[in-house]
Amino acid sequence: MPKDLMVKPIRTLFVLSNPGSNRIARVISSFKCLRVMKLIGLLSLDALTSLAKLSHLRYLDLSFGCFEILPSAITRLKHLQTLKLFHCQHLKELPGNMKKLINLRHLEIDKNNRLTYMPCGLGELTMLQTLPLFFVGNDCEESRQKRIGRLSELKCLDSLRGELRIEGLSDVRGSALEAKEANLEGKQYLQCLRLYWLEQKDSLWGTRTETAEESEEGSEAVSVMESLQPHLNLKELFIANYEGLRFPNWMMDDGLGSLLPNLVKIEISSCNRSQVLPPFGQLPSLKYLDIMQIDDVGYMRDYPSSATPFFPSLKTLQLYWLPSLEGWGRRDISVEQAPSFPCLSILKISHCSSLRSLSLPSSPSCLSQLEIRDCPGVTFLQVPSFPCLKELWLDNTSTELCLQLISVSSSLKSLYISEIDDLISLPEGLRHLTSLKSLIIDNCDSLPQGIQYLTVLESLDIINCREVNLSDDDGLQFQGLRSLRHLYLGWIRKWVSLPKGLQHVSTLETLELNRLYDLATLPNWIASLTSLTKLSLEECPKLTSLPEEMRSLNNLHTLKISYCRNLVKRCKKEAGEDWPRISHIPEIIIRE
Incomplete structure (x- = not known):
């Protein structure tokens, strides 16, 4: 290092490759006025024992480090405000006396590590504003010896903002008091809350008898979830692997719209013991709803009265891996009574094997993208037309549904058809697809007739159509493609020539x-x-x-x-x- 630098009061230092412990130690001893330091990809932390000498340090980034334990010397940095530990894949443990970092505002850490708990006393860092990840430790004897932090550490961290992801909620046992002490309802600056239980087994692959212990765990999970009600300012809510037999009362209440009026996005995943979903349709600001991998949910929710708005702001709805889903609500309704979804623009439904029919908005003026995959039982959608639909993806659906949707979607620009084996010809309505620019036909036994009508088509992919043989075709299928620029032909036998x-x-x-x-x-x-x-x-x-x-x-x-x-x-x-x-x-x- 140049000697003239050694005597200057350097305040910011970035080291973007591992220089070795001895050199880092010399740097630390030479630049005692440092306020900001980045040590990216550090292999060893031996040199960091001298960090305590940097009494003015405010910002420390140790991201992509290969260390397992963060040394306690870091906790002597009384003025430290930001500590970054992104992508530290070997990290197992934070210092036990983290509470000494009394000025810490940002503890930035992601899921790419091996942490299983947070240190006891973390809740005393009342100036903390950023804590993207919190692990609830297991209360086994070994954990108690390490003085792990419980969920109640969050109690006084009311300045937290941005995103908070809580992992390991399965380890909150016996009482909802601990969850209540986390005081999520008092954290008005939080924008995004992610709640994760342990990943469940045996879902999606068949039912099994629930043991008494699992039933008790399900009841405890409901009690815990009852105490995790967030502040009404929350904008995003993610729940994964929830073990409860039902969702908490605050989610099932008909007043959910007033409890979470600002909620914009919800994702519910792998909550396999729950059979009834909350009334998400009441949420006035909800724009994005993803529900996936729930075995026993048969209906989304009974329809509200006509005077009650139903998903008034929803733009994107995704339903994946819901094997018991039969429809929106339990009672049969006409097209005129179907939920309105006035703002819905993207609808994706996949792997819903029990689904037979679906009532879509009577005037789907905003719907621009529709995907239906692996729903072979759906033969009909109650919908008059899709005047604004631009993208249509159909994978392993019935021929009847395919023909119906194509015939009522006059503005299509992109069409994907896969695994519809008995589709022989596209409907006469194909002549009216005057805007279709991209067509993909994948894994169909035969090539549907009618492609020659697509005069503005620019891209055509024919993939894995096993029985297609156009070697001796008279050319009619391709002669009408006057705008075609891209052609992909793949995984096809029997074609001796083009x-x-x-x-x-x-x-x-x-x-x-x-x-x-x-x-x-x-x-x-x-x-x-x-x-x-x-x-x-x-x-x-x-x-x-x-x-x-x-x-x-x-x-x-x-x-x-x-x-x-x-x-x-x-x-x-x-x-x-x-x-x-x-x-x-x-x-x-x-x-x-």
Whole structure:
């Protein structure tokens, strides 16, 4: 280190690579006026025993360190305000006397570590504003010897703001008093609260008989959750692996909208003992709702009266892995009575095997994206039309549903169809999809007829359509694609040559052929693809040569050949038989 620096009152020092313990010790002893120090990726903490000499230090960043225990010497930094410990993957323990850091405002730590508890006395750091992660320690004998901090450490930390993630709530046993002492309801500056119990087993893969011990744990979890009611200013709530037999009264109350009027986002995940969801539709500010991996929920919620708004602000609704879900509510309703969702723009439903029908908004004027995956029982949606729908994803659904949704979605720009084996032809309504620019057909037994009507289509992917054979096609399927720029053909057998109709697609810029196992030749008419700029050939084992007409592709900028064993040798630079046909291409990538 330059000597002239050693005598200057340096206040900020960033060390972005591990320089070794001895050098760090010299730095610390040389720069005693430091206010800000970053030591990124530190391998050893031996040198940090001299940290106490930095009496003016306010900011210390030890992120990406490889240490297991943070030395107690750090707690002598009386003026320290910020301590960052991001991505310290080996970290097991914080100093037991953390409470000595009386001016600490920001303890920034993430989930990428091996911590299992927080130190006792952390709750005395009443100036703390940032604490993204808090571990509730196990109350076993070993833990008591280490003087672990309990959930009640949060009691006086009322200046906390931003996000608080509480891990290990399964270890809060016997009484709700400890949870009540955390005083979450008094933390008015918190924006996001994440509550995590231990990950549950045996969910989604069949039911089993609940033991008496598990039943007791479920009752305790409800008591704990009753005491974790947040402040009404909260904007985001995440609950995962909740063990309760039901959600707490404050969540099930019909006045939930007044208890959490500012809540914008909710995520409920793996709460497998609960059978009834809270009345989230009452929340006036809720925009994002994700519910996933709950085995026994059969209905979202009974519908409110027509005078009561239902999800008045909701923009995104995602329902994943709800095997017992049958519908919104228990009673049958008409389209006119369906929940309004006046602001809903994204709806995603996946792996809801019991779902048979769904009543969607009678005027879904805002819905722009709809995904239905692995819901083979749904044959009909009660909806008149989707005038503003731009993206439609259908994966392992019924043919009836696919045809219905396409016919009522006149503004589609992107359509994805997968695993609809008996889909033979697309509906006549396809002619009216005058805005469709992207179409992906994946894992369908046959290629639906009707693609020729998509005159503004720019991107087409045909993937793993096992029975498709267009080698002798008269070209009608492709002749109408006057705007096509990208074509991907992959995982298809029986194609000895490319469909003849492709020669009429003069706008094509990118052609990707992947795993066409029976493709033997590229056609001579490839020269008619005058706009082609990229050609990719991957795992086409029977392709033995490139046509002479490759010379005519003057706009071809990139040729990629991967794992086509017969072509590799022929396309070898200078020596290969096909090299003169491709030597004009600026970028050639060959992988053996």
